[in-house]
Amino acid sequence: MKFLKFLLLFLFFISNKAYADIVALNNLLIEVTPTVSVDIQGNYSTNINPDNGTLGSNLTINFLVSSNEDLNNIRLKAIVNDSNNTSISAISSQQSSIGSNASCYVVLANNTYPPTAASIADCKAPNSTPQINEEAIAYLGTLNIDNQGTLEYQLDESNQGYYNCTILNGNTNISLNIGTTPKPGTYDSQTALDGDNTFEVMVYLDNIP
Amino acid sequence: MKKQTLFLLSILGLFISNSISYSAQTPITKLSATNGEIKSIVANGGQLSANIDVNDGKLSNALTPGFLIVTNSNSQKSLQLTATCNTQDGPVNAFFFPLFSLEYHYIALTNSNVLPPSHCVDCVKKFNGALNSDNNPNVIAYRMTNLEDIPNVMDVRYDNNFNRWDITLLKRGATALNVEIPGGELPLTNTYSTCDEGGNYQATITLSFI
Secondary structure, eight states: OHHHHHHHHHHHHHHOHHHHHHHHHHHHHHHTSOOEEEEEEEEOEEEEOTTTOOBSSOEEEEEEEEESSOEEEEEEEEEEEOTTSOEEEOEEOSOOOEESEEEEEEEEEESSSOOOHHHHHHHHSSSOOGGGSTTEEEEEEEEEEOTTOEEEEEEOTTSOEEEEEEEOSEEEEEEEEEEEEEOTTSOOTTTOOSOSSEEEEEEEEEOOO | OHHHHHHHHHHHHHHHHTSOOOSSBOOOEEEEEEEOOOEEEEEOOOOOOOOBOTTTOOBSSOBOOEEEEEEOOSSOEEEEEEEEEOOTTOOEEOEEOOTTOSSOEEEEEEESSSOOOHHHHHHHHHTTSOSSGGGOTTEEEEEEOOOOOBTTTEEEEEETTTTEEEEEEOSOEEEEEEOOBOSSOOOSTTSOSTTSOSSOEEOEEEEEEO
């Protein structure tokens, strides 16, 4: 009986011109919304060998972006908090080319005793010195994007680095793989200025419609 | 009309439930790595040997054994500085703080070629530098420079019960610690005499985390 009512209602719905206008209006609401979903997976935690700063395993994160339209200006960001609780980009790169892969340095910061902004900046500089980047360690990161997408390292208006991603419709994987070896000059067991705490970086995609 | 609205909402709901949509950014994912503890002490140079003037027992130069303490821990660490000298009865504590002394601490060195019995070292410690030089052959005691607090680096305290230095390390990183037995000073009264035979007089100083 309920099904019959539903069927009648449906027939009435599609045959009534006055209601058809309403339907068209509601359909329009659906059509203007880009369907974008993101599935996030990866290896999010490991340990650090205190003797040499080597990670126990790669840190990885993969964003599977499913979109029914092309997307521009999706931003892959990685940030850390400094000792003033200010968020600072944890990414630095000397490459500015556009491509499907890229390499950069990613800074991990002590979560219990956050580093100074200067310490983070030294980790991101071309040459780093252990004595002036305490409580921050940088590792080499590699980025990849498939489905004919592109990556480009850019700086925002605050001079903070991020990766601008161009995505074609369909399923696109954007991955960041942080290698195990610390960037030279960012970890030294003899100066021992990176504490026995947890170091972390926060990663996300921004500017999603 | 309400049913129609519900129906339309249900269609819209189907579209929404097919995917997780984010309005502006994805959730923040934390990638983390936990660092282990570094806690080490290594010998760090310094002058480890000197000659003894046969006439008065003075050291030709200061003895300055050094240590390098390395830790990445942000919590305070406790250490102990101890010293031993060898005797016929095995190693005994070489640091002592004589009753007459208001300020200085001493260290006993024993002849490693002709080991004294342990009571000779006890004699030096108990009788404020020995009642006479005959009762402590092959043991010579010297004053050592007191260890002092270093603000924001370490606190030090001499433990009279155990005759050792208790050290609290206040910072992480690499910290140097130097011990000094001054040169050119006379040994503790009545601890040097012709009863002390030729040979190498030694003590072993140890710094350790506890």
